[in-house]
Amino acid sequence: METQQPALRTEALCKSFGSLKVTRDVTFELPRGARYALIGPNGAGKTTLINLITGEMRPDSGRILLDGREVTQAPTMARVRQGLTRTFQINTLFPDLTPIEAVLLAICERDRAAGQFWRSLTSHRVAIDESFEILTRLRLAEVATRPTRTLPYGQQRLLEMALALATKPKVLLLDEPAAGVPKDESAALFSVIAALPGDIAVLFIEHDMDIVFSFASRIIVLVSGGVLLEAEPAVVRGDPRVREVYLGKVGHV
Amino acid sequence: MISQLAIVLFDGFAFGMLLFVLSVGLSVTLGLMNFINLAHGAFGMLGGYVAVTAMRGLGWPFLAALPAAFLAAAGISVLLERTLFRRLYKSGELNQVLFTIGVVFVAAALATYAFGTVQQVIQLPAWLRGSVEVAGLRLGTYRIFIIAVALAITGLLVFGLERTRLGARIRAAVDNQRVAQGLGLDVEKIFAVTFALGSGLAGLGGALAIEIVGLDPSFGFHYLVYVLIVVSVGGLGSVAGSFFGAALLGICDVAGKYFVPEIGSFLIYLLLVAILFVRPLGLFGKR
Amino acid sequence: MTVEAPTLADPHDWLRRRSRWSVFEIAFWVASLLPFFLFQTYLPLASQIAITALFAVSVDLVLGYAGVVTLGHAMFFGLGAYSAGLISKAGWGEPLTGLIIAGLFAGLVGYIASFIIVRVQHLALIMITLGFCLLTYELANSMSWLTGGTDGLQGVETWPILGVFRFDLWGYAAYGYALAALFLGLVLSRRIVHSSFGLSLRGIRENVRRMPAIGSDYRGHLQKIYTISAVMAGCAGALLTQTTDTVSLDTLSFQRSADVVVMLVLGGTGRLYGAVVGTIIFMVARDQLSDMNPQYWYFWIGLLLMVVVLLMPRGILGSLAQLARRRD
Ligand SMILES: Nc1ncnc2c1ncn2[C@@H]1O[C@H](COP(=O)(O)OP(=O)(O)OP(=O)(O)O)[C@@H](O)[C@H]1O
Numbered sequence: 001m002e003t004q005q006p007a008l009r010t011e012a013l014c015k016s017f018g019s020l021k022v023t024r025d026v027t028f029e030l031p032r033g034a035r036y037a038l039i040g041p042n043g044a045g046k047t048t049l050i051n052l053i054t055g056e057m058r059p060d061s062g063r064i065l066l067d068g069r070e071v072t073q074a075p076t077m078a079r080v081r082q083g084l085t086r087t088f089q090i091n092t093l094f095p096d097l098t099p100i101e102a103v104l105l106a107i108c109e110r111d112r113a114a115g116q117f118w119r120s121l122t123s124h125r126v127a128i129d130e131s132f133e134i135l136t137r138l139r140l141a142e143v144a145t146r147p148t149r150t151l152p153y154g155q156q157r158l159l160e161m162a163l164a165l166a167t168k169p170k171v172l173l174l175d176e177p178a179a180g181v182p183k184d185e186s187a188a189l190f191s192v193i194a195a196l197p198g199d200i201a202v203l204f205i206e207h208d209m210d211i212v213f214s215f216a217s218r219i220i221v222l223v224s225g226g227v228l229l230e231a232e233p234a235v236v237r238g239d240p241r242v243r244e245v246y247l248g249k250v251g252h253v
Numbered sequence: 254m255i256s257q258l259a260i261v262l263f264d265g266f267a268f269g270m271l272l273f274v275l276s277v278g279l280s281v282t283l284g285l286m287n288f289i290n291l292a293h294g295a296f297g298m299l300g301g302y303v304a305v306t307a308m309r310g311l312g313w314p315f316l317a318a319l320p321a322a323f324l325a326a327a328g329i330s331v332l333l334e335r336t337l338f339r340r341l342y343k344s345g346e347l348n349q350v351l352f353t354i355g356v357v358f359v360a361a362a363l364a365t366y367a368f369g370t371v372q373q374v375i376q377l378p379a380w381l382r383g384s385v386e387v388a389g390l391r392l393g394t395y396r397i398f399i400i401a402v403a404l405a406i407t408g409l410l411v412f413g414l415e416r417t418r419l420g421a422r423i424r425a426a427v428d429n430q431r432v433a434q435g436l437g438l439d440v441e442k443i444f445a446v447t448f449a450l451g452s453g454l455a456g457l458g459g460a461l462a463i464e465i466v467g468l469d470p471s472f473g474f475h476y477l478v479y480v481l482i483v484v485s486v487g488g489l490g491s492v493a494g495s496f497f498g499a500a501l502l503g504i505c506d507v508a509g510k511y512f513v514p515e516i517g518s519f520l521i522y523l524l525l526v527a528i529l530f531v532r533p534l535g536l537f538g539k540r
Numbered sequence: 541m542t543v544e545a546p547t548l549a550d551p552h553d554w555l556r557r558r559s560r561w562s563v564f565e566i567a568f569w570v571a572s573l574l575p576f577f578l579f580q581t582y583l584p585l586a587s588q589i590a591i592t593a594l595f596a597v598s599v600d601l602v603l604g605y606a607g608v609v610t611l612g613h614a615m616f617f618g619l620g621a622y623s624a625g626l627i628s629k630a631g632w633g634e635p636l637t638g639l640i641i642a643g644l645f646a647g648l649v650g651y652i653a654s655f656i657i658v659r660v661q662h663l664a665l666i667m668i669t670l671g672f673c674l675l676t677y678e679l680a681n682s683m684s685w686l687t688g689g690t691d692g693l694q695g696v697e698t699w700p701i702l703g704v705f706r707f708d709l710w711g712y713a714a715y716g717y718a719l720a721a722l723f724l725g726l727v728l729s730r731r732i733v734h735s736s737f738g739l740s741l742r743g744i745r746e747n748v749r750r751m752p753a754i755g756s757d758y759r760g761h762l763q764k765i766y767t768i769s770a771v772m773a774g775c776a777g778a779l780l781t782q783t784t785d786t787v788s789l790d791t792l793s794f795q796r797s798a799d800v801v802v803m804l805v806l807g808g809t810g811r812l813y814g815a816v817v818g819t820i821i822f823m824v825a826r827d828q829l830s831d832m833n834p835q836y837w838y839f840w841i842g843l844l845l846m847v848v849v850l851l852m853p854r855g856i857l858g859s860l861a862q863l864a865r866r867r868d
C-alpha cells in the first residue's frame with residue numbers, strides 16, 4: 001500500500017514576505033523515481049518553494065507529505081533523515097574542510113556516528129571508502145584533500161551535489177545545480193544526475209531549456225509563486241502562456 | 254513609601270534615558286551592518302573627557318561642551334570606521350569582538366595616561382543644580398534635564414528615520430541590505446554616516462553621564478555592559494527597542510540597588526539572561 | 541605540520557596523517573619537563589601556566605572548533621575553583637576526587653546552560669555567555685557566607701596527591717600535578733577533535749546553515765561539546781584551588797574570560813596547541829612586566845589584539861604553519 005504513495009507531495013502551500021506573496025497554493029506530487037524540472041522566471045519563488053519543502057522556512061499554510069507522512073512541522077534535520085535532501089543555489093559549503101572531510105561528515109551524520117567523540121575518524125573505514133567513491137563519481141577525487149575554499153567554482157558546485165548524495169536521499173531537490181558552470185561541464189553534471197538510482201525522485205531547477213528538455217520527464221512551471229502548468233516537456237514547449245511569461249521574458253534579458 | 258517608590262522610578266528612568274543616549278547608536282549600527290562594536294562605550298568615554306577638557310581646561314560653558322563631545326566622538330569614530338573597522342565587516346564576529354575590545358583597552362590606557370585614574374568632576378551651571386518640587390516630590394533638576402534631552406533625541410531620531418531621505422535609506426538598509434543594495438543605495442556611505450551619528454550620541458551620553466555616574470578610564474568597559482544589555486534586550490536596529498530596553502534597565506538597576514543592595518547587579522544580569530532566553534532577538538528584534 | 545597531500549592520495553592515509561602525533565608535539569612535552577630541572581624558581585609560574593593552558597584548551601574546543609564565541613567561560617573555571625575549595629573545607633582534601641567532583645559540577649551547570657546557549661546566535665550568544673558569567677560572579681559575591689565574598693575562600697587544605705606527593709613550598713608537586721592534568725586534557729581533546737564528532741564541530745564552525753541540510757542534529761553536538769568544555773574548565777579551576785589553597789572572586793571575573801580568549805587568539809584558534817602557546821607567551825610576558833601599571837599592560841594587550849586580528853588572524857601557530865607550508 002505504502003508504495004502507492006508519491007515520494008513527495010505538497011498541498012496548497014502558501015508563503016508571504018510581508019505583503020509579497022511568494023508561494024501561492026502550490027500543490028504537486030513527485031512520484032518515486034521522477035525526474036522533474038521546476039522552471040520559472042527569476043524571482044518566481046522557486047528557491048522559496050524548496051526552502052518550504054525542506055523546512056528552512058515555515059509555510060503560512062498548506063501541508064508537506066514525505067512518503068505519505070506529514071512533515072510540515074518537522075525540523076529540516078528530521079526531514080533529511082527521512083530522505084529529503086536539497087542542494088543550494090548559492091554554494092553553502094564548509095570552506096575550511098576538504099571535500100573528503102565534508103562528505104565524510106555528511107555520511108557520519110547519516111549513520112548517526114557523528115556524536116562518537118571517543119572513536120577516531122580514521123576508524124570509520126567503510127564511511128571513508130564511501131566518501132571517496134562519491135567524490136570519484138563526481139570527478140572530485142583529485143582534489144579530495146584540498147580545502148574547499150581553494151577549489152574552482154565548478155568543482156564547488158559538484159561538491160554541493162556530493163554532500164547531498166552522501167545523505168542517501170530518496171527525494172533530491174536540486175536548486176540550479178549547474179548555475180554558473182560552463183555548458184560542457186553542466187552536461188557532465190546532469191549525466192551524473194541521470195545516472196542516479198532509479199528509485200530516487202529528483203526535482204531540479206534549471207534555466208537552460210536544452211538541459212531541461214533533455215533530462216526532465218515532466219516540467220512544473222512556476223510564475224509569481226503559483227503553478228502555471230505542470231505537464232510533459234512537449235506540452236510545455238508548445239504552451240503559448242509559457243512562451244509568453246517565461247521564454248519571452250528570458251529573450252528580453 | 255509611595256513617594257520613595259516614585260523617586261526611585263524617576264531616578265531609574267533618568268538613568269535609563271542616559272543609557273538610551275549612550276546605546277541607541279550601537280543598536281542602529283548593529284542592525285545596519287551586523288558589526289559588533291564593543292568600542293561603542295569607549296566613544297562615550299571620549300565624549301566625557303572632551304567635555305571635561307572643554308569645561309575645565311578651556312572654560313567653556315556646559316551647554317557648549319555637550320555639542321563638542323558629540324562632534325569629537327562622531328569625528329574620531331568615522332575616522333576609525335573608514336580606516337580600520339570597515340576591514341572587519343566581512344570577517345567573523347569573533348574578530349570584530351576582539352578588535353574592538355582591543356580598542357577599548359587602548360582607549361582606557363590612553364585615558365589613564367592623559368587624565369590619571371581619578372574620578373573626573375565637572376561644575377554644572379547653577380540652573381541645573383539642586384532640585385525642584387513636583388507634586389510633593391523632590392526631583393533632581395539635572396535628571397529632568399537628561400530626560401528632556403533624551404526625549405528630544407528620541408523625537409529627532411524617530412522624525413529623522415521616518416520623515417527624511419537619509420532616514421528612509423537607513424531603514425531600508427536595516428530591513429534588508431541586499432535589497433537596499435539592489436535599489437542602488439550606497440550602503441557603505443549610509444553606514445559611515447550612521448556610525449558617526451551613533452558614536453556622536455554615545456559621546457554626548459558620556460558627557461551627560463559625568464554628573465550622574467562619574468568618569469574614569471574604566472568607563473568604556475563598565476558601561477559597555479549596560480549598553481550591550483540595552484541593545485540585546487531591546488533588539489537590534491530598533492530605536493523603540495532601545496528606548497524601552499534602556500528605561501527597563503535603568504529602573505531595574507536603580508530600584509535593585511536601592512531596595513536590595515546586597516545582591517548588587519545580580520538583578521539586571523538575571524533580567525538579561527531571562528529576556529534573551531524567552532526572546533533571543535530581544536523585545537523588539539525582528540531578525 | 542602536515543604537508544599538502546599529493547593528488548589522488550589514499551584518503552585513509554591522508555586522514556591518518558592529520559591526526560598523527562608530530563615531532564613538535566613530542567618535543568613540546570619533553571620540554572615541558574624542563575622546569576623541574578632548570579627553572580625551579582619558576583615552578584609556581586609554570587603550574588599557573590599549565591592550569592591556564594588547560595582552561596584555554598577548554599575554550600578552544602567551543603570557540604576554536606565549534607565556533608561558539610564565548611565571553612563567559614570563567615564561569616566554569618570559577619565554579620570548579622569554588623567547588624574544589626568547598627569540598628576541601630568540608631573536610632575532604634583528597635585532590636583527585638575533589639578535582640573530579642568539581643569538574644562534574646561545572647559540567648552539570650554547563651549542560652544546563654547549554655540548553656540556552658544553543659538557542660541563540662551572534663550578539664545574543666555573546667551576551668548570554670557574558671550574562672551567565674556576570675551573574676555567577678554577583679551570586680558568589682553576595683553569598684559571602686559560603687564563598688567568603690571579596691575576601692575569597694581562605695584556608696583550603698589539600699592532602700597529598702595519591703597520598704604520597706605533598707604539595708611542597710617549591711611547587712614540584714603542584715607543577716607535576718598541573719602538568720599531568722594538562723597532558724591528560726590535551727590527549728582527551730586530541731581524541732575529540734580527531735573523531736567524527738570533532739569533524740562535525742568543525743562543520744558547525746564552517747557553516748552552521750549547512751548542518752541541518754545534511755541531517756545533522758548540530759544543537760545536540762553543541763550541547764555535548766559545551767558540557768565537555770565546562771568539565772575541563774571546571775577541572776582547571778579546581779587545580780588552581782588545590783595548588784594555591786585559596787579561591788578568590790576573580791576566578792569568576794569577566795577579566796579572566798577575556799584574558800583566556802586573548803591567549804587563545806594569540807596562539808591560534810582551532811589547533812589545541814595554539815591555546816597552550818598563547819598562554820605561555822601571555823603569562824610569561826605578564827610575569828616579566830609585572831611591575832608595569834596594569835593599565836599600560838592592557839594598552840599593549842589591546843594593541844596586540846588589533847594587530848593579530850588585522851595581520852595574523854590565525855594566530856602565531858597558524859602563521860607559522862602557513863609559513864612552513866609555503867616553504868615546502
Ligand atoms: N528572506 C526573504 N525575505 C524577503 N523576501 C524574500 C526572501 N527570500 C526571497 N524573497 C523574495 O521572494 C521572491 C522569490 O524569491 P526566490 O529566491 O524564491 O526566487 P527564485 O525563483 O528562486 O529566483 P531565481 O531564479 O533568481 O533564483 C523574490 O522577489 C525575492 O526577493
Ligand SMILES: [Mg+2]
Pocket residue numbers: 046047048089175
Ligand atoms: Mg532561486
